[in-house]
Amino acid sequence: MKILTFTGRSPSEALKKAKLEIGNDGMLIETREIQKKALGREPLYEIVIGIEEDDIHPTYPKKPTKPLNQQRPIKEESQDVLYDISSAAAQISEIANVRDPLYEYSPQKISPNSYEPKELKEIKSEINKLGDKVKLIQNMFWDEKAPTLQSQIPPEFAEIYRLASQSGMDRDHLDAIMQMTLEHMPSKMKENSSTVKRYFQTLLRKMIPIRRESLPTVGTKKVIMLVGPTGAGKTTSIAKLAARYSYLMQKKYKVGLVVLDTYRIGAVEQLMQYARMMKLGIETVVDPPEFSTALNSLRYCDYILIDTMGSSPYDKGKISKIYECLEANDTEYSIDVVLVMPSSIKYDDLKVTYENFSSLNIDTVMFTKLDETRGFGNIFSLAYETKSPISYFSVGQEVPEDLVCASSDFLVECLLNGFNRSKA
Incomplete structure (x- = not known):
């Protein structure tokens, strides 16, 4: 994985720069303020983006890989990635809780309550794109012996597959149900892991036979x-x-x-x-x-x-x-x-x-x-x-x-x- 940094006067500006450089394939690892706002000085934010080597545009300058004696086992590196993901998730939550954003309004309407903050709107858009990528990377490390089906399902299904598999469900049953879900689930719902989970829950509920409690009638027992x-x-x-x-x-x-x-x-x-x-x-x-x-x-x-x-x-x-x-x-x-x-x-x-x-x-x-x-x-x-x-x-x-x-x-x-x- 390649680690790249971008700076801007706000997190959203840095994200825009990253998007222009590498597109939507990167994964947010860290956001930090490297220069506080002061009199006559703009604030400066830096974001750290992880991206697979194969996804980097050919025109982007490449740096040499680490010497062999400096490389660490993949298991240790994966643990660092998971730690960074958790850190990124926490920082995304902080960004989403902006308390005093800049509003854009027209001359006719001056009430901030009538508008969604521009900066918050941009950040929400980026969070929605990055949220499932974070879940995907986390789920990549859930099991050293990843099942073969996992590579055949969309990234949005990785979390629900992991939860069901770790619950003790029979693997053949899980694979059959997952295949059924992939075939019959509306394509629009497949774009988000939350809707995938709700659909999967509904499907499982319908597959469980339940006997309702019945009471004895008059003259019977x-x-x-x-x-x-x-x-x-x-x-x-x-x-x-x-x-x-x-x-x-x-x-x-x-x-x-x-x-x-x-x-x-x-x-x-x-x-x-x-x-x-x-x-x-x-x-x-x-x-x-x-x-x-x-x-x-x-x-x-x-x-x-x-x-x-x-x-x-x-x-x-x-x-x-x-x-x-x-x-x-x-x-x-x-x-x-x-x-x-x-x-x-x-x-x-x-x-x-x-x-x-x-x-x-x-x-x-x-x-x-x-x-x-x-x-x-x-x-x-x-x-x-x-x-x-x-x-x-x-x-x-x-x-x-x-x-x-x-x-x-x-x-x-x-x-x-x-x-x-x-x-x-």
């Missing part, structure tokens, strides 16, 4: 079974759902609990304690033939929530035990099977877990521990791959506050901007 791997948070989620249906809805529904997890004494005792606190009916099931009896014992309830034993996705014996209970159901009640998975495991593990529990005929998926991870692309990829709707998110340990109905807006916000509990 909802039976919900939570299944999933050990440590996913099924028991705590059962307690959150029970509290939600009992106290947080417009109507206070009657809720009953069924426990299949008799392998873990602690889980049974925990649910027993929740049942006593919320005054809920609770039944335990040891063998599949007892399952229907337990459901019939809670026939006075509007909601029946079933907690199951946690198991490794590879433990087919425990999964089969749950399946046998479902098969033994000879009541009139239809059972919604909800697969509970922690959001903190990578996409490949989520996919294997889903596949091994799919023999239970999964209706919806609930994701827990959203507050314990920084990447949410794995959740998107599973929903995108399986087309299985998401019903709830667990965003913390508090009962019942930290359970929210699933929303594609919230998931995409987490994926691109990070977890924010206030937006749940």
Whole structure:
């Protein structure tokens, strides 16, 4: 990269000189005041522009490159470039906050409020051109092993590609969605990274299947079974759902609990304690033939929530035990099977877990521990791959506050901007 300097009585004048000399291909690295305004003396500003050697006009004088013994590794130089970019961005912000600019007005109109400052207008124009160039250079260094697709997309897409890739989204899914965006996005929107991000957010939201919460109608009841791997948070989620249906809805529904997890004494005792606190009916099931009896014992309830034993996705014996209970159901009640998975495991593990529990005929998926991870692309990829709707998110340990109905807006916000509990 070639480093060039230009001076002027204002930053915009120096930018004009740079534009006349090298066109629009340069990147602003630094702006500084080298001579303050004084009586009888104009101020003087200097800007530093970086430009690739290949972009310099042939008539522009070239300087010899550094001797080999003075050159530094490219990684160190790239870090300096990133530092300079950050400095440039800060200085651009300072320039944009000009407080006392020179206004141009005609003799007929003398109110400054009727006009945009000439200098500020020129600077805004240059900032708009340079902003995406700064983002592009920053994104050039985001990964030492840059994906091949990155060289095939416009510079304005580099930031959104980096965010989505670092979120844990499956690379094949990301590339397919990016290709779809490139093909269908209006060309006018491709010119600015902000509009690209908004379009990409809208596209992702439409691709996430969500199951809206439905309430039991008069004379019916909802039976919900939570299944999933050990440590996913099924028991705590059962307690959150029970509290939600009992106290947080417009109507206070009657809720009953069924426990299949008799392998873990602690889980049974925990649910027993929740049942006593919320005054809920609770039944335990040891063998599949007892399952229907337990459901019939809670026939006075509007909601029946079933907690199951946690198991490794590879433990087919425990999964089969749950399946046998479902098969033994000879009541009139239809059972919604909800697969509970922690959001903190990578996409490949989520996919294997889903596949091994799919023999239970999964209706919806609930994701827990959203507050314990920084990447949410794995959740998107599973929903995108399986087309299985998401019903709830667990965003913390508090009962019942930290359970929210699933929303594609919230998931995409987490994926691109990070977890924010206030937006749940």
